Amino acid sequence: MKKLSQTLLTAIEEELQHQVSxxxxxxxxxxxxxxxxxxxxxxxxxxxxARGKRIRPLxxxxxxxxxxxxxxxALPAAAGIELIHNFSxxxxxxxxxxxxxxxxxxxxxxxxxxxxxxxxxxxFILANLAIGDLAKNYPADIILVGERIxxxxxxxxxxxxxxxxxxxxxxxxxxxxxxxxxxGKTAALISTSMQLGALFGGANEETQNAYRDxxxxxxxxxxVQDDILGIWGDEALTGKSAASDLLEGKKSLPVLYxxxxxxxxxxxxKEGSIEEANVPKMAQxxxxxxxxxxxxxxxxxxxxxxxxxxxxxxxxxxxxxxxxSLAEHLLGREA
Amino acid sequence: MKKLSQTLLTAIEEELQHQVSxxxxxxxxxxxxxxxxxxxxxxxxxxxxARGKRIRPLxxxxxxxxxxxxxxxALPAAAGIELIHNFSxxxxxxxxxxxxxxxxxxxxxxxxxxxxxxxxxxxFILANLAIGDLAKNYPADIILVGERIxxxxxxxxxxxxxxxxxxxxxxxxxxxxxxxxxxGKTAALISTSMQLGALFGGANEETQNAYRDxxxxxxxxxxVQDDILGIWGDEALTGKSAASDLLEGKKSLPVLYxxxxxxxxxxxxKEGSIEEANVPKMAQxxxxxxxxxxxxxxxxxxxxxxxxxxxxxxxxxxxxxxxxSLAEHLLGREA
Numbered sequence: 158m159k160k161l162s163q164t165l166l167t168a169i170e171e172e173l174q175h176q177v178s179x180x181x182x183x184x185x186x187x188x189x190x191x192x193x194x195x196x197x198x199x200x201x202x203x204x205x206x207a208r209g210k211r212i213r214p215l216x217x218x219x220x221x222x223x224x225x226x227x228x229x230x231a232l233p234a235a236a237g238i239e240l241i242h243n244f245s246x247x248x249x250x251x252x253x254x255x256x257x258x259x260x261x262x263x264x265x266x267x268x269x270x271x272x273x274x275x276x277x278x279x280x281f282i283l284a285n286l287a288i289g290d291l292a293k294n295y296p297a298d299i300i301l302v303g304e305r306i307x308x309x310x311x312x313x314x315x316x317x318x319x320x321x322x323x324x325x326x327x328x329x330x331x332x333x334x335x336x337x338x339x340x341g342k343t344a345a346l347i348s349t350s351m352q353l354g355a356l357f358g359g360a361n362e363e364t365q366n367a368y369r370d371x372x373x374x375x376x377x378x379x380x381v382q383d384d385i386l387g388i389w390g391d392e393a394l395t396g397k398s399a400a401s402d403l404l405e406g407k408k409s410l411p412v413l414y415x416x417x418x419x420x421x422x423x424x425x426x427k428e429g430s431i432e433e434a435n436v437p438k439m440a441q442x443x444x445x446x447x448x449x450x451x452x453x454x455x456x457x458x459x460x461x462x463x464x465x466x467x468x469x470x471x472x473x474x475x476x477x478x479x480x481x482s483l484a485e486h487l488l489g490r491e492a
Numbered sequence: 493m494k495k496l497s498q499t500l501l502t503a504i505e506e507e508l509q510h511q512v513s514x515x516x517x518x519x520x521x522x523x524x525x526x527x528x529x530x531x532x533x534x535x536x537x538x539x540x541x542a543r544g545k546r547i548r549p550l551x552x553x554x555x556x557x558x559x560x561x562x563x564x565x566a567l568p569a570a571a572g573i574e575l576i577h578n579f580s581x582x583x584x585x586x587x588x589x590x591x592x593x594x595x596x597x598x599x600x601x602x603x604x605x606x607x608x609x610x611x612x613x614x615x616f617i618l619a620n621l622a623i624g625d626l627a628k629n630y631p632a633d634i635i636l637v638g639e640r641i642x643x644x645x646x647x648x649x650x651x652x653x654x655x656x657x658x659x660x661x662x663x664x665x666x667x668x669x670x671x672x673x674x675x676g677k678t679a680a681l682i683s684t685s686m687q688l689g690a691l692f693g694g695a696n697e698e699t700q701n702a703y704r705d706x707x708x709x710x711x712x713x714x715x716v717q718d719d720i721l722g723i724w725g726d727e728a729l730t731g732k733s734a735a736s737d738l739l740e741g742k743k744s745l746p747v748l749y750x751x752x753x754x755x756x757x758x759x760x761x762k763e764g765s766i767e768e769a770n771v772p773k774m775a776q777x778x779x780x781x782x783x784x785x786x787x788x789x790x791x792x793x794x795x796x797x798x799x800x801x802x803x804x805x806x807x808x809x810x811x812x813x814x815x816x817s818l819a820e821h822l823l824g825r826e827a
Contacts, residue, residue: 179647184672188654248613252606271587271657274609278583279650281613285620285643289636297632301624304639308620312514315614319523322606337519 161475162215162483165228169214172232173239174198176287180279187268191276192283195247195264202261209259212487213350214239219480220354220368223472231357233290234303238350240284241307245314245346247277252322281311295357303353310349317341324408328427332413336377344376351375355470367470371463371484378459378488384409385452388440403436410455414448422446460488496810497550497818500563504549507567508574509533511622515614522603526611527618530582530599537596544594547822548685549574554815555689555703558807566692568625569638573685575619576642580649580681582612587657616646630692638691645684652676659743663762667748671712679711686710690805702805706798706819713794713823719744720787723775738771745790749783757781795823 177196180189194200197207214235221231249255250263251273257263265273288307291300320338324330351372355365387402388411402409415422422442425431431439443449463484472480512531515524529535532542549570556566584590585598586608592598600608623642626635655673659665686707690700722737723746737744750757757777760766766774778784798819807815 180651182651185651185654187658188651248609252609270605272654274583274587274612275650275653275657277609278613278616279647279654281616282643282646282650285639286647289640289643292636297636300636301627301632304620305624308617308624311617312614312621315610315617316515316517316520316523318610319520319607319614322610323522 161222162219162479165215165218166211168229168232169211169218169235169239170208172236172287173214176233176236176240176283176290179283179286187272188276188279191264191268191272192280194267195243195276195280197259200261207259207261209243211239212483213242213346216347216372216480216483217350217354219476219483220351220470220472221358222476223470223474223480224355224358224360224364224368225473226358226360228358228476230294231291231354233287233294234353234357237284237287237307238346238353240280240287241311241314242346244277244280244284245318247273247280249318251277252318291357299356303356306349306352306356310345313341313345315341317343317345330408330413330416332410332417335408335410335413339377339380340373343380344373347376347379348372360470364470367466368472371466371470374459374463374466375484375487378456378463381410381452381456381459382488384411385449385456388412388443389449401436403431403439404433406430411443411448411452414451415443415446418446418448420446422448463488496557497554497814500550500553501546503564503567504546504553504570504574505543507571507622508549511568511571511575511618511625514618514621523607523611523614526599526603526607527615529602530578530611530615532594535596542594542596544578546574547818548577548681551682551707551815551818552685552689554811554818555686555695555805555807556693557811558805558809558815559690559693559695559699559703560808561693561695563693563811565629566626566689568622568629569688569692572619572622572642573681573688575615575622576646576649577681579612579615579619580653582608582615584653586612587653626692634691638688641684641687641691645680648676648680650676652678652680665743665748665751667745667752670743670745670748674712674715675708678715679708682711682714683707695805699805702801703807706801706805709794709798709801710819710822713791713798716745716787716791716794717823719746720784720791723747723778724784736771738766738774739768741765746778746783746787749786750778750781753781753783755781757783798823 173196177192180192182189190199197203197209217235217238218228218231222228246258247264250258251265251270255263256266264276268276288300288304291303317338317340320334321342324334324338348369349372352365352369355368360368384402387407387409392401412426415426422439425439425442467480467484508531512524512527515527517524525534532538532544552570552573553563553566557563581593582599585593586600586605590598591601599611603611623635623639626638652673652675655669656677659669659673683704684707687700687704690703695703719737722742722744727736747761750761757774760774760777802815802819
């Protein structure tokens with residue numbers, strides 16, 4: 158099982174390098190370098206840590222294999238999904254003014270905003286070209302179906318991103334606004350990774366939908382868990398780490414429960430940004446007011462729905478085992 | 493002939509509105525508004541002037557019709573091309589820090605850089621979805637061929653944009669660098685408009701290539717003509733208009749000829765940015781040193797090649813007449 162995932166991850170990395178090498182041309186060497194740097198292959202600090210986990214393409218290939226298909230044929234789709242994910246990170250870093258990612262300076266810090274916007278655009282186009290490469294392995298009408306799903310998901314991603322940026326300056330947010338945002342920003346791409354894997358693995362529509370639902374709930378559960386750790390994880394509680402969502406004023410799910418409750422936490426939040434020394438007190442207030450428990454219940458419920466959907470999809474063989482084990486790892490993780 | 497173009501332009505505008513309406517959803521109304529504003533349909537100053545000329549989709553539909561095809565079937569491709577053009581303008585305005593476009597504040601000036609990057613991304617995705625809509629009118633394998641051409645052109649666009657940004661801060665540029673840059677930035681999309689029109693109009697490969705070449709040379713000729721007018725057009729010469737490329741320090745073709753000559757113009761350029769009062773003198777120097785004549789010869793040569801390619805394509809009927817007349821209008825225009 159571990160061995161299968163490792164084989165897939167190696168193949169994913171090779172396919173990604175093949176796809177990005179499209180940009181490797183004499184006149185635009187720096188443009189190419191911006192992408193290989195961001196992907197974690199070149200520049201200072203290049204290596205496994207700089208690359209990220211490649212979770213989405215791994216999920217896609219496992220779904221293809223667990224549906225009885227040949228994962229190698231689906232490799233360009235896996236690369237396309239990972240390139241879209243990285244395209245969104247590329248632009249996200251500019252939008253959030255983030256100066257580091259995975260311990261390294263972000264591309265816009267090195268090459269400037271103008272070039273970074275353009276290189277992010279290029280990453281998106283490479284994703285589209287990767288999806289087009291599926292034409293050598295599948296009939297044209299299946300590819301068009303896959304592309305449709307893919308492009309609609311990209312649109313959902315930008316909807317989620319629009320809301321995320323919008324929420325920063327808003328104080329009238331509700332828990333409902335939260336779900337709308339993370340459905341687009343976090344769950345859509347994971348959900349589509351699973352659906353495309355099943356589609357290119359040859360699953361029927363019902364099974365495709367079960368895989369898609371698994372991805373959707375996995376994405377939501379993962380995000381809520383991340384929100385909880387961002388406040389009550391070991392690092393966050395010290396208040397000394399950038400990981401503290403309270404310090405950053407992030408409107409995560411527990412914070413929105415605090416708004417809803419409208420007691421001491423909400424009162425203090427309105428008084429302005431939270432200082433480092435007050436982070437533990439604010440986290441405690443939020444917990445006393447029940448926000449942590451509510452968020453944990455949501456995470457548990459989404460986890461439950463995710464695993465039920467995966468059982469419904471009935472994934473087969475080694476890839477099936479690997480999917481269950483990956484899901485448990487992602488959903489049960491600790492700080 | 494005029495009547496045909498008018499019919500097409502009306503249909504293009506309707507198709508564009510249909511495609512952009514995909515974003516018209518309750519939670520993300522502002523996102524949708526950003527796009528309808530940029531397209532010139534909503535907000536202060538909305539109207540024909542704010543919309544731009546829609547040259548590229550018009551060329552595409554004329555090529556489809558002049559190849560013996562039904563232009564109505566190709567409408568989603570025309571919309572896709574115009575959306576890509578507008579996506580590039582959207583990001584270009586941020587990259588260049590342009591505060592106005594077509595006499596109105598740019599989107600990023602109104603909604604901020606973060607949201608504008610995202611809305612530009614959305615414009616690109618809408619273009620992809622538009623191309624996907626061709627599935628209702630053409631066989632899947634033809635669409636995949638068209639998409640391939642389309643995506644490769646998008647990559648060329650970003651290559652040209654990368655060079656354009658890069659050139660701003662470089663002083664070692666040659667005339668060769670100029671052609672590489674405008675081939676991607678200006679000619680690629682016009683060339684592809686023609687090729688896709690011919691493809692979806694049912695032309696054979698040889699004819700498609702002739703249309704493509706016409707678009708390529710039309711784009712180059714148009715850009716060189718634009719460069720000449722940017723220095724010796726009536727407005728530019730007064731030095732009082734933002735249209736003066738010399739005032740902006742733009743490395744256009746005549747300026748690069750001046751660099752190549754390396755006489756008084758090049759000397760003075762190196763001394764720092766050109767003040768308004770010196771614009772007429774610098775334009776005169778450049779003309780005396782032969783740059784205007786050289787650029788005009790290039791424009792004439794490209795125009796010649798464009799018209800020869802169009803003759804080779806042998807466009808038929810009203811649409812054919814309209815193509816010749818549009819080409820002459822675009823190539824023979826004055827300040």
